[in-house]
Amino acid sequence: MNFKPSFLLKNRHLQTVYASLFRRLPIKNFEIEKFRLSDGDFLECYWQKIDNHQKDTPIVILFHGLAGSYKSPYVQGTMQELKEAGFSSVVMHFRGCSGKENLKPRSYHSGDTQDAYEFINSVKKRYPQAKLFAVGFSLGANMLLKLLGERKSDCILSAAVAVSAPMLLDVCAAHMNKGFSKFYQKLLLKDLKRDLDKKYDKFPMQKLIHLKRSDIKKLKTFWAFDEAYTAPIHGFSSAQDYYTKSSSRQFLKFITIPTLIIHAKDDPFMPSDILPTHNEISPTIKLEISEYGGHVGFISGSLFHPEYWMEKRIVKFCKTFLE
Structure with missing residues (x-):
């Protein structure tokens, strides 16, 4: 088939x-x-x-x-x-x-x-x-x-x-920041950043992940987003640590x-x-x-x-x- x-x-x-x-x-x-x-x-x-x-x-x-x-x-x-x-x-x-x-x-x-x-x-x-x-x-x-x-x-x-x-995951995150794949990265990050922004209404996010709410918009790649939020909030030491353990x-x-x-x-x-x-x-x-x-x-x-x-x-x- x-x-x-x-x-x-x-x-x-x-x-x-x-x-x-x-x-x-x-x-x-x-x-x-x-x-x-x-x-x-x-x-x-x-x-x-x-x-x-x-x-x-x-x-x-x-x-x-x-x-x-x-x-x-x-x-x-x-x-x-x-x-x-x-x-x-x-x-x-x-x-x-x-x-x-x-x-x-x-x-x-x-x-x-x-x-x-x-x-x-x-x-x-x-x-x-x-x-x-x-x-x-x-x-x-x-x-x-x-x-x-x-x-x-x-x-x-x-x-x-x-x-x-x-x-x-690390190879994929790097690939998403090249050529036309950046278009998909931008679309997906828009949703992820919107959801992260909402969390600042309910939780002390700046204290938890050391990222100012106003800096969310500066996260332009999966690597940056995972370094700033995904890794620290889920107990990983860095984006690379998260990618290595989760692949x-x-x-x-x-x-x-x-x-x-x-x-x-x-x-x-x-x-x-x-x-x-x-x-x-x-x-x-x-x-x-x-x-x-x-x-x-x-x-x-x-x-x-x-x-x-x-x-x-x-x-x-x-x-x-x-x-």
Whole structure:
């Protein structure tokens, strides 16, 4: 099931932004769960169950990308495809990503596996007879791969899929500050800086991270933002320390469950040398690397009649573990 786009969809930027610009998905009636975390904070998890959900209905947990949410086209499209195939699904929003501010000065980051671990365990306790799967996109994919490697054989998932994971965070952060990738960096930083600014209304942020509120606008790169906020608020000594400890590539050899990694060599968010070599991955990992696909794109069909290959591939992979 190799990914091959039509000639007009071979452009990496078109693959990356096509769905955001041209895809209109109806926002479904989600069942919203407020999930309490062990540190007193909360996550909002948006469920979409099949009509005749049973106690053994398979469940797929989705982890969105940086500044993503249930509104992201790749999340909605995947949930729709899963529902049609008989899976119930839930998108776990990282702290503060559902539109409701979280209760702590801290936020979320690429290597923050604890919240996801707590939520996965909670779902398993509620549905002990259901097979559980997880799908991560971009930042969520890096987090998921790290989680799978950390937990090794303790993992309670049946299988997992990681799409467009930034497996070496420092390399990706440097790459985002070059050429046209700066455009994506600027868009994503706008959301991150807005959310950080709001935290100054509720918390003594200047005392906590030694950054004046007026200096937030001076943070022009991911590296600067992570140095100023992500690293200190989450207990890292620097942005480099955060990137080194949170990059998922070093965890791949410890993964014990069937895991599909979907990646495009032309991803504008990262160079292809972030990809692992075959001796860095465990035997349970299936690497599917395509020449084209952009970042969380993978759109086949034609420009006016697109087909969302990635979503179909995710469903096909998960279905193989239902027999």
